[in-house]
Amino acid sequence: MHTQPNKLLWHSAFVAILLALALAIQASSDRINYQWNWHRVTPYILNTEPTPIFAEQNGNIIENAQGQLLFESESGDQRLDLSQFEQVMVSEGDTIFEGDQVASQPQWQFGPIIQGLGVTIEISIYSLVFAIILGLAFGLMRVSHNIVLRNLAITYVEIIRGTPLLVQIFIIYFFVGTVLELERFTSGVIALAVFTGAYVAEITRGGIQSIPKGQMEAARSLGMTYLQAMYYVILPQAFKRVLPPLAGQFINLIKDSSLVSVIAITDLTKAGREVVSGSFAPFEVWFTVALLYLLLTGSLSWGVQRLEKRLAASD
Amino acid sequence: MTRDYQGDDMIIANNVDKIYPNGCHALNQVSATIKRGEVVVVVGPSGSGKSTFLRTLNQLETINSGNITIDGTDMYDKKTDINQLREEVGMVFQSFNLFPHKDVLANVMLAPMKVAKRPKAEVEQLAKKLLIKVGLKDRMFNYPNNLSGGQQQRVAIARALAMEPNIMLFDEPTSALDPEMVGEVLDVMKSLAAEGMTMVVVTHEMGFAKEVADRVLFMESGQLLVDSDPESFFDNPTNPRLQQFLSMII
Ligand SMILES: Nc1ncnc2c1ncn2[C@@H]1O[C@H](COP(=O)(O)OP(=O)(O)O)[C@@H](O)[C@H]1O
Ligand SMILES: [Mg+2]
Numbered sequence: 001m002h003t004q005p006n007k008l009l010w011h012s013a014f015v016a017i018l019l020a021l022a023l024a025i026q027a028s029s030d031r032i033n034y035q036w037n038w039h040r041v042t043p044y045i046l047n048t049e050p051t052p053i054f055a056e057q058n059g060n061i062i063e064n065a066q067g068q069l070l071f072e073s074e075s076g077d078q079r080l081d082l083s084q085f086e087q088v089m090v091s092e093g094d095t096i097f098e099g100d101q102v103a104s105q106p107q108w109q110f111g112p113i114i115q116g117l118g119v120t121i122e123i124s125i126y127s128l129v130f131a132i133i134l135g136l137a138f139g140l141m142r143v144s145h146n147i148v149l150r151n152l153a154i155t156y157v158e159i160i161r162g163t164p165l166l167v168q169i170f171i172i173y174f175f176v177g178t179v180l181e182l183e184r185f186t187s188g189v190i191a192l193a194v195f196t197g198a199y200v201a202e203i204t205r206g207g208i209q210s211i212p213k214g215q216m217e218a219a220r221s222l223g224m225t226y227l228q229a230m231y232y233v234i235l236p237q238a239f240k241r242v243l244p245p246l247a248g249q250f251i252n253l254i255k256d257s258s259l260v261s262v263i264a265i266t267d268l269t270k271a272g273r274e275v276v277s278g279s280f281a282p283f284e285v286w287f288t289v290a291l292l293y294l295l296l297t298g299s300l301s302w303g304v305q306r307l308e309k310r311l312a313a314s315d
Numbered sequence: 316m317t318r319d320y321q322g323d324d325m326i327i328a329n330n331v332d333k334i335y336p337n338g339c340h341a342l343n344q345v346s347a348t349i350k351r352g353e354v355v356v357v358v359g360p361s362g363s364g365k366s367t368f369l370r371t372l373n374q375l376e377t378i379n380s381g382n383i384t385i386d387g388t389d390m391y392d393k394k395t396d397i398n399q400l401r402e403e404v405g406m407v408f409q410s411f412n413l414f415p416h417k418d419v420l421a422n423v424m425l426a427p428m429k430v431a432k433r434p435k436a437e438v439e440q441l442a443k444k445l446l447i448k449v450g451l452k453d454r455m456f457n458y459p460n461n462l463s464g465g466q467q468q469r470v471a472i473a474r475a476l477a478m479e480p481n482i483m484l485f486d487e488p489t490s491a492l493d494p495e496m497v498g499e500v501l502d503v504m505k506s507l508a509a510e511g512m513t514m515v516v517v518t519h520e521m522g523f524a525k526e527v528a529d530r531v532l533f534m535e536s537g538q539l540l541v542d543s544d545p546e547s548f549f550d551n552p553t554n555p556r557l558q559q560f561l562s563m564i565i
Contacts, residue, residue, distance in 0.1 A: 212410075212412075214408055214410050214412035215412060215414065217375055217408070217412065218406075218408065218412035218413075218414070218471075219414075220375065220401065221373055221375060221401060221404070221405070221406040221475075222401070222402075222405075222425075222426035222430060222474070222475070222478055223398050223399065223401040223402035223426060223430040223431075223478060224398070224426065224429065224430055225398055228429060228430065232425060232429055233414055233425075236416050237414075237415065237416050240416070313458075
């Protein structure tokens with residue numbers, strides 16, 4: 001039991017370093033006289049401001065037989081029961097003009113940061129699905145004996161890996177997107193999927209080639225076609241081996257998705273930029289955004305680790 | 316087609332040449348005929364082309380010239396479906412090549428279900444019968460990596476038999492085994508021979524050849540030099556290369 005006190009010591013050292021880092025952040029923000037105002041960020045995450053209810057036409061406030069306040073338009077063709085709202089801001093006999101606030105309704109609403117998070121999740125999931133399809137297809141083409149298929153796959157992978165994602169996003173948005181009249185969200189998904197697909201293709205190829213040749217031979221000698229052997233024998237084994245690099249690639253995908261903000265998709269990063277200018281709390285906003293990305297990537301790698309454990313059954 | 320073949324010649328190799336892409340001339344004008352129910356053992360020094368010959372018989376290697384007829388079907392006829400032909404030719408490898416992501420039962424059941432498209436219940440019954448036959452019924456739910464080499468090779472034999480082939484090819488099935496496990500695999504092969512299976516066996520087990528083989532082939536440098544019954548092969552070899560080979564291994 002010699003290691004016990006030692007371990008404790010090292011864990012304490014780790015915690016101490018983290019604390020020191022936190023203090024350093026605090027001290028440096030003090031030096032530039034930064035006022036931390038976390039409460040300024042919260043409305044952008046979860047908005048609890050009551051929604052105002054506006055009159056849609058000119059009209060009057062009347063009371064009906066049950067003593068409830070109603071808004072009645074001048075022409076009499078529109079009536080709005082005001083008793084359904086929590087807070088009524090008018091009283092009987094008031095004259096109302098179009099656009100006046102008559103009541104307000106308390107409610108919960110996700111702020112722009114959470115909406116941006118939603119867009120990031122959505123764009124990541126779509127891109128992920130298409131990246132897997134592209135990566136699998138081109139990975140299989142890459143190991144195929146057909147020269148046309150193999151060269152197509154090599155060309156795709158080399159072009160995509162040899163150019164920056166930001167440039168690819170611009171090309172797809174301004175060129176492909178314009179020619180095919182795509183929405184910006186679709187352009188973003190295509191750019192991310194095509195980019196990640198090239199890396200998935202390389203991972204797939206590596207996985208397939210890491211399976212001993214005898215597996216394919218055994219499968220073929222039993223009468224399986226090449227594709228059957230791939231599907232039932234090679235790919236399931238390759239999948240297990242490529243899971244860790246694949247997970248790394250998907251984590252990159254989530255992070256890379258922040259680049260689509262350059263084509264005005266309001267993802268988490270773009271939402272962060274917008275909120276910074278409205279809230280005057282840049283540090284808090286960017287720390288929040290970073291934390292939310294960390295939450296996404298963290299849950300993904302946690303999920304993959306669990307999958308790995310389950311697949312380890314046959315080892 | 317092939318299943319209806321009633322003739323006696325199960326394998327006919329005619330002037331087969333195999334040149335690997337690197338220029339290695341692995342088979343040089345090899346001709347042999349193997350009859351229904353025959354057990355033929357192939358011996359020869361390492362690199363003489365034994366594996367290559369065996370692998371041309373189910374087209375794991377294509378040939379450069381000559382022709383091969385399996386179970387009445389010309390392998391290189393344009394109308395021949397090679398996958399269908401392979402269903403009739405089981406193969407057992409030196410390195411077992413079991414599917415490590417599937418348990419023993421699933422290894423045996425995979426091909427009959429996905430290739431022969433037979434119903435699961437029927438295939439499961441067949442697989443269990445075969446696992447009893449190779450003495451591994453109690454290992455049904457083990458994964459290959461948890462089995463000994465001898466056990467893995469017996470599963471591999473059961474897996475090949477599950478396609479109910481008419482021919483079985485064995486490429487040094489006991490060479491990767493610890494000595495104490497060689498017997499259990501040879502016993503399974505002997506019982507298969509006794510049931511009348513047509514077998515081509517590449518092996519260094521001369522005892523097996525003497526006891527079970529109907530004929531023994533000797534290969535060297537890609538050529539088939541001797542094709543004879545085991546008695547004259549081992550007791551009265553006339554070919555000087557064979558004499559030299561036998562003197563080295565005994
Ligand atoms: N895939 C291959 N590519 C090139 N040469 C090969 C290949 N497989 C075998 N050979 C060569 O073919 C010859 C015969 O090999 P093989 O059939 O494996 O012999 P054996 O099984 O009798 O030991 C050897 O010289 C070997 O180096
Ligand atoms: Mg060999």
